Amino acid sequence: MIKRSAIILFLLVFVGFSNASLHAQRKSKKKTEIAEIKGAKEIAVSPKLVVGIVVDQMRYDYLTRFWDHYGEGGFKRMINDGFNCKNNHFNYAPTYTGPGHASVYTGTTPAVHGIIGNDWYDKFADESVYCARDNSYHSVGTTSKAGEMSPHRMLSTTMTDQLRLHTQMQGKVIAVAIKDRGAVLPGGHAANAAYWFNGGDEGNWITSTYYMDDLPEWVKDFNSKRSVDTYKKPWTTLKDINTYVESGTDYNNYEGLWKGKTTATFPYDLEALWDDNGKYSILASTPYGNNLTTDFALAALENESLGEDNITDFLAISYSSTDYVGHKWGVNSKEVQDTYIRLDQDLERLFKSLDAKVGAGEYTVFLTADHAAVHVPAYLKDQKIPANYIDQADIKAKLNDYLKFTFGSTEIIKNVSNDQIFLDHKVVRNLDMDLADIQNKIAQELILYNGIYKVYTANQMWQNNYTKGIPNILQNGYNQKRSGDILIVYDPASISYSKTGSTHGSPWMYDTHSPLLFFGKGIKKGSTINRTEIPDIAPTISALLGMAFPSGTTGKPLVEVLE
Known part of the structure; x- marks a missing residue:
């Protein structure tokens, strides 16, 4: 009787385990099928708009040094709600604007994409050439030669080119920057448009016949409204200058001068300095150049209907003024600090507009730099840190x-x-x-x-x-x-440059360590201190969109960044 009961109990337990196991297997299979279906649907993320932001001459430590002065909607929003690559570097030299923008967008280095400098000596033509100059095209929006540009010297495709190809030329690509090369190279070979700012007597946004024969009406309207003239005003610090304790003294020997001003100190009366310092060109060396860039980028967003359908568009923005300010006043200046605090407000303004027009969670953004910069060697020497002038x-x-x-x-x-x-x-x-x-x-x-x-x-x-x-x-x-x-x-911190202001170009860490932030649709929240490199950006965005990588890609997709 006891044996019979034990056998029955054993059978009941066995059947129970078998049923439980079968149920678990079915449940697991169902989960797998759901995951496969979900995976099939999510083989690619399709944000309505990708926004690529390059901040010219931005060091990584500008994020950390000025952190307490930033608002919640700019840099902090990207870092808190996105992914921060803390150990991001350029993996080539020389580190200049042209090669930087080309490397970000092609996913490779000058060894492949061919933009080896802003200018370089052409061994075959026996002449110096500019990275974006192309006199086979004409200026649009100006009678000067400032519009004779194209990306023809860039040998690889860009992620913007690949987007155009991937969408059968339906996805729009618009590139905007104060500097011509900051717009032409990110726009790639197949951009719908690239626009840059022509200063001097004009103060207009222009382009090249490479893209179009005439400016669109909205660009003509933007130029004719002369909103640029609202920035012909004094440049004072956004906050109390005494709170800018993260930078050096306002009066020192390490900063460059504008003609007509005897000290490199706030405030700067742009109207009084106007005629002797390039007229509208002076705006490029102030935070107002970044304000103007944001104004124009938002006008492009609206008038080009970017991000309004389910075909991904791309808006490439390069903030050039940070580079001009760094060159004139240097890494440790209050001018640089004020410029970045104001840039943070521009980013917040941009993101709020994207939220309203494209939709929060419907766009993807990356932010990086085209190179970083060295502290003014004269300043370093005074602090007993090895530095020199060549x-x-x-x-x-x-x-x-x-x-x-x-x-x-x-x-x-x-x-x-x-x-x-x-x-x-x-x-x-x-x-x-x-x-x-x-x-x-x-x-x-x-x-x-x-040296x-x-x-x-x-x-x-x-x-x-x-x-x-x-x-x-x-x-x-x-x-x-x-x-x-x-x-x-x-040698480290040894440069061939003026005794005032900062520069760049070397393979040293101060020129290679730059920010890399991702934010928005398809991006994880988090950070990494693992080394990432500039050529990783294009394949990461390409993988996100499920499209082919740029033709010369040598970087790798950053797996930890993508959901």
Whole structure:
């Protein structure tokens, strides 16, 4: 009897476990099927609008230094509600505006996309060229040559190009910046329009016949309303200047001067300074240039009907004024601090407009920079931190003496630009010497000079595959057809520049560490201190949208950023 009861109990328990197991399996299968269906639906995220924001010359620490002065709706909204890549870097040099914008949008480096500087020496044409200049097109909106631009020197497609292709040219791409290169390169080759600001006597937004033969009526209306004239006013600090304790003193020896002003101190009476400092061009060197950029971007948002249907559009905005302010007054200036506090308000204004027009949660934004910047070396030296100014005249004199003694002529050098030396290969051939040998000899001479930290040759760039450190950064910036024969790296915080204001261009951390924020549809909330790199942005946005990556992509999608 006991055995029979035990057997029955065993069978009941077994059946119960079996049923429970079967139920669990069915439940799991159902969850899997739901997940697969959901996954099929979410194979790509389709925000109505992607907004790409590049802040010219923005260091990462501008987020943290000025944090307490920011409102809740700009930088803080992006960080609190989005994803913050805290250890984001440019992985190439030189770090300039042209290469920066191209790298953000192509997902690769100058080695591939070919924009090796703002200007560079063209070895084949034997002339200096500008990254966006194209005299085969004409200006639209001005009689000057300021509109003779196109992206023809950029060799790779951009994420904006890929969006146009992916949507059968139905997704709109509009690019806006004070600087021409800040609009032309992000817009890509297939943009509907790229607009930039022409200062001087005009103060108008213009474009190129590369995009259109005549300005749209809304742009003509924007220009004719002369809202730009409202910014012809004094520049004073937005908040009490005594609260700007995160920057240096207002009066110091490290800042540049405008003509007609004896000290680099607040306030700045723009009307009094107007005629001697480029008239409308002076606005680019104030926060008002960013205000004007936001005004025009919002006009584009409205009049181009961006984000109004289910086909993704793209608005590329570059805030150029931060770079002009940094160059004139420097990283540690109250002018820079005030510019970023005011930029934060511009971002809030932009996001509120996007919420109202496109819909909160219906758009995706990324924000980054095109390069960062060095502290003014004169300031660093006064703080007993190693820094210096490069004496280019001394280097040139010494090198010329060496060239005369070794090769009998200085004509072996054709051009020096972007910290690169271009040799005259015809002269080299006439000397009946090996090119690599000459490169090495000159490099070995240069490394002896004060202020020079490293020297590499084109032959080294060709023959080796560098995977880390400065040689890797240089190699990523080295384009075989466009770059020079000898590449020079100066000591940290050693620059060839004026004794006032900040600059950039080096492979050092102060020039490479820049912000990278993602926010909006399809973006996780969080942050990472893992290293990310500028070429990662384009494949991340491309993966989000489910479209092909730009043709030259070498970056990787940032998995931790995407939902």
